[in-house]
Amino acid sequence: MATALSVKHLIGIKDLTADDIELIFSTAENFKEVINRPIKKVPSLRDITVANIFFENSTRTKLSFELAEKRLSADVINFSTSGSSVSKGETLIDTVNNILAMKVDMIVMRHPKAGAPYFLSNYVNANIINAGDGAHEHPTQALLDAFSIKQTLGDVAGRKVVIVGDILHSRVALSNILCLKKLGAEVKVCGPLTLMPKYIEQLGVSIELDLKKALQWCDVANMLRIQLERQDLKYFPSLREYTMMYGLNKNILNQLDKPIVIMHPGPINRGVEITSDVADSEQAIILNQVENGVAIRMAVLYLLAANNKN
Ligand code: CP
Numbered sequence: 652m653a654t655a656l657s658v659k660h661l662i663g664i665k666d667l668t669a670d671d672i673e674l675i676f677s678t679a680e681n682f683k684e685v686i687n688r689p690i691k692k693v694p695s696l697r698d699i700t701v702a703n704i705f706f707e708n709s710t711r712t713k714l715s716f717e718l719a720e721k722r723l724s725a726d727v728i729n730f731s732t733s734g735s736s737v738s739k740g741e742t743l744i745d746t747v748n749n750i751l752a753m754k755v756d757m758i759v760m761r762h763p764k765a766g767a768p769y770f771l772s773n774y775v776n777a778n779i780i781n782a783g784d785g786a787h788e789h790p791t792q793a794l795l796d797a798f799s800i801k802q803t804l805g806d807v808a809g810r811k812v813v814i815v816g817d818i819l820h821s822r823v824a825l826s827n828i829l830c831l832k833k834l835g836a837e838v839k840v841c842g843p844l845t846l847m848p849k850y851i852e853q854l855g856v857s858i859e860l861d862l863k864k865a866l867q868w869c870d871v872a873n874m875l876r877i878q879l880e881r882q883d884l885k886y887f888p889s890l891r892e893y894t895m896m897y898g899l900n901k902n903i904l905n906q907l908d909k910p911i912v913i914m915h916p917g918p919i920n921r922g923v924e925i926t927s928d929v930a931d932s933e934q935a936i937i938l939n940q941v942e943n944g945v946a947i948r949m950a951v952l953y954l955l956a957a958n959n960k961n
Pocket residue numbers: 708709710711712713783789792916917918
């Protein structure tokens with residue numbers, strides 16, 4: 652197995668090798684043990700300063716990165732657009748250069764525009780970690796999702812995973828597909844054809860329009876929300892109709908001839924893509940995903956920082 656990551660930045664899963672991903676998983680397993688101890692802190696990132704810069708809203712990713720950084724003993728600063736000088740016309744590069752002038756070593760960035768973290772990585776020396784860029788990639792979400800499958804089912808290779816919902820606007824879908832395929836899983840996407848990217852099959856996935864068939868096929872169903880904030884067109888007649896066709900409820904699960912694992916990256920729109928009785932059921936590993944997110948982000952921060960020392 653590799654002992655160091657092959658990348659300086661984590662911009663997307665597309666840049667990682669399967670060995671990189673396995674290294675992140677084995678490191679996260681160690682950190683998961685650490686964060687379940689009474690004393691949850693290790694000194695690995697002492698004297699490293701990390702800036703979390705969020706140009707778009709977040710609950711899980713922002714808190715999870717901040718906690719991961721603090722568990723590793725990093726110094727942490729947080730920036731979000733509301734209340735900042737971005738509203739006065741300051742550019743991304745100027746904003747980041749001002750943050751870097753304060754001697755920041757690593758930047759965790761969420762941005763509504765696809766490609767923003769890549770753009771930044773060409774201009775700054777700090778390690779850049781993409782915390783979600785537009786409808787492009789959300790690499791740490793895909794890593795924690797695949798890690799959660801491994802922790803639940805023992806392995807990812809050979810598992811059948813269906814990703815259900817708004818594939819067109821979802822950075823979680825693209826990063827999950829790339830990650831799961833690199834690890835040897837079989838992947839289907841399921842949802843209305845209007846929410847499927849035109850060339851999705853070129854990623855080695857197949858499309859299933861019938862939710863019940865997709866669920867009967869899979870070991871794991873990852874339910875995505877409809878990204879209404881990224882839709883300026885009508886892709887289906889109404890949310891009610893979407894729920895009738897693609898919403899997951901207990902009745903559908905009870906018709907399957909085997910139990911399946913239910914995942915959701917959050918935030919959940921209860922009663923739209925998933926009902927509460929499914930989201931809160933034993934089959935759902937949604938909060939395990941959140942717990943694993945801290946360990947995965949600790950692993951990514953630790954391994955990128957270790958590369959700087961080499
Ligand atoms: N899964 C996820 O990215 O959630 P947040 O938008 O709350 O960070």
